[in-house]
Amino acid sequence: MIKNITNIKIEKLVYKGFGLGFKDSNPIFVFNSVPGDIVDVKIIHKKGNALFGEICELKERSEFRIEPECKVFGICGGCDWQCIPYGKQLEYKQIIIKEIFRNISREKIRTIVPSTKDRYYRNKSFFPISEKNNEPVIGMFERRSHKVVPHLKCFLQPPVFDEVIKVFGNYMTASKIKIYNETNGKGTARYLGIRLSENTNEMMIIFVTKTRKIPFSNQLVRILTTSFPNIVGIVQNINSNPTNVILGNEEKILFGKNNLIEKIGSSKYKLNYQSFFQVNTSVAEKMYEFVKEHIPANSNVLDAYCGVGSIGIYIAGKAGRVIGIENNGNAVNDARFNAELNNVSNCDFITGDVEDKFLDVCENIDTIIFDPPRKGLNKEIIEKIPDNIKKIIYISCDPSTQVRDVNRFMEKGFMIKLIQPFDMFPQTYHIENGIVLERE
Numbered sequence: 001m002i003k004n005i006t007n008i009k010i011e012k013l014v015y016k017g018f019g020l021g022f023k024d025s026n027p028i029f030v031f032n033s034v035p036g037d038i039v040d041v042k043i044i045h046k047k048g049n050a051l052f053g054e055i056c057e058l059k060e061r062s063e064f065r066i067e068p069e070c071k072v073f074g075i076c077g078g079c080d081w082q083c084i085p086y087g088k089q090l091e092y093k094q095i096i097i098k099e100i101f102r103n104i105s106r107e108k109i110r111t112i113v114p115s116t117k118d119r120y121y122r123n124k125s126f127f128p129i130s131e132k133n134n135e136p137v138i139g140m141f142e143r144r145s146h147k148v149v150p151h152l153k154c155f156l157q158p159p160v161f162d163e164v165i166k167v168f169g170n171y172m173t174a175s176k177i178k179i180y181n182e183t184n185g186k187g188t189a190r191y192l193g194i195r196l197s198e199n200t201n202e203m204m205i206i207f208v209t210k211t212r213k214i215p216f217s218n219q220l221v222r223i224l225t226t227s228f229p230n231i232v233g234i235v236q237n238i239n240s241n242p243t244n245v246i247l248g249n250e251e252k253i254l255f256g257k258n259n260l261i262e263k264i265g266s267s268k269y270k271l272n273y274q275s276f277f278q279v280n281t282s283v284a285e286k287m288y289e290f291v292k293e294h295i296p297a298n299s300n301v302l303d304a305y306c307g308v309g310s311i312g313i314y315i316a317g318k319a320g321r322v323i324g325i326e327n328n329g330n331a332v333n334d335a336r337f338n339a340e341l342n343n344v345s346n347c348d349f350i351t352g353d354v355e356d357k358f359l360d361v362c363e364n365i366d367t368i369i370f371d372p373p374r375k376g377l378n379k380e381i382i383e384k385i386p387d388n389i390k391k392i393i394y395i396s397c398d399p400s401t402q403v404r405d406v407n408r409f410m411e412k413g414f415m416i417k418l419i420q421p422f423d424m425f426p427q428t429y430h431i432e433n434g435i436v437l438e439r440e
């Protein structure tokens with residue numbers, strides 16, 4: 001394989017965060033590059049005629065390149081575009097969405113909704129724990145590896161997360177707890193998780209371990225709750241399996257409870273530490289408002305992949321009836337609790353896979369909200385959409401799978417009314433995207 005290629009001009013940014021240049025008409029995708037850069041590239045791997053690489057020398061800087069604030073940017077895999085001003089990030093994401101949907105309906109794409117905060121916006125993070133020179137290291141994985149990169153300050157998460165990491169690291173050193181080694185499966189400490197409510201300031205700590213027994217757990221609780229009085233729960237999650245999946249199926253509550261309360265608008269939500277919730281609370285509210293705007297008044301709505309019921313409950317005041325489907329039983333229990341918490345009586349929640357359950361409830365439904373996992377929708381779901389469904393609102397964190405599904409919906413007679421991107425993940429290439437589909 002070619003090891004290095006010189007003098008590549010980066011023409012544009014593409015989905016997944018790469019800068020794109022060309023050599024002899026062959027595409028070269030380059031990490032952490034900016035349109036206008038001229039770079040020498042070290043090739044990492046090849047796929048077909050496409051080469052993937054990283055900058056080994058920046059020959060000429062783009063006029064749009066800035067110095068990243070983070071000391072480990074380019075090494076840490078937590079963000080992609082901190083070398084680009086936020087306004088330009090939004091422009092590039094708008095271009096990327098137009099490129100992804102170029103063969104469908106570019107004229108229906110609205111201007112991307114910016115994040116209220118382009119720094120310190122994450123409300124949840126899980127940090128792998130490793131060790132270096134017999135000292136614990138808590139940080140983020142290095143790009144394309146499982147080597148943990150320590151940091152003193154991360155610009156994606158609230159500063160209090162870094163303070164928690166420091167206090168927790170001191171406990172680990174003092175307690176001499178064994179660090180989990182994923183190669184030989186020995187050790188105990190695996191991950192530190194932090195969840196913070198932006199609007200209530202409640203915080204949860206999650207300590208993922210291989211074994212049930214951890215040293216000085218009472219002292220850990222005392223140290224954390226003394227340092228951070230807004231902690232409402234400290235949970236030890238036990239994952240004894242040799243897997244890259246972070247959380248296991250067993251837990252011990254060391255302090256308080258295993259959930260916190262978050263607010264979006266006037267709605268309150270109980271969030272279990274394992275429950276999915278958008279990581280950028282302020283943008284989530286804008287996205288929920290978008291969904292609410294496009295729900296027909298008094299319509300009967302299916303909220304597929306409903307999680308803790310956050311979208312369904314948010315729109316319940318406008319809808320006639322809302323039915324949510326979610327395969328996580330704990331999330332469904334939280335959804336039912338959240339409906340009561342918000343005095344909502346027109347929401348029902350069902351435990352099960354959307355693929356298995358959605359036809360059972362669709363008879364009296366006219367609108368469906370899809371917010372599936374990154375892989376998108378099962379093809380069979382789209383093929384079985386009944387004729388009485390006149391409107392679909394499709395939210396996706398991966399527009400590349402979303403466009404595939406939208407093409408299939410269009411084959412079923414749906415037409416795109418509008419496409420609305422949201423910048424849920426500033427400093428990264430990720431784009432949250434909402435699409436409204438209708439048919440006669």
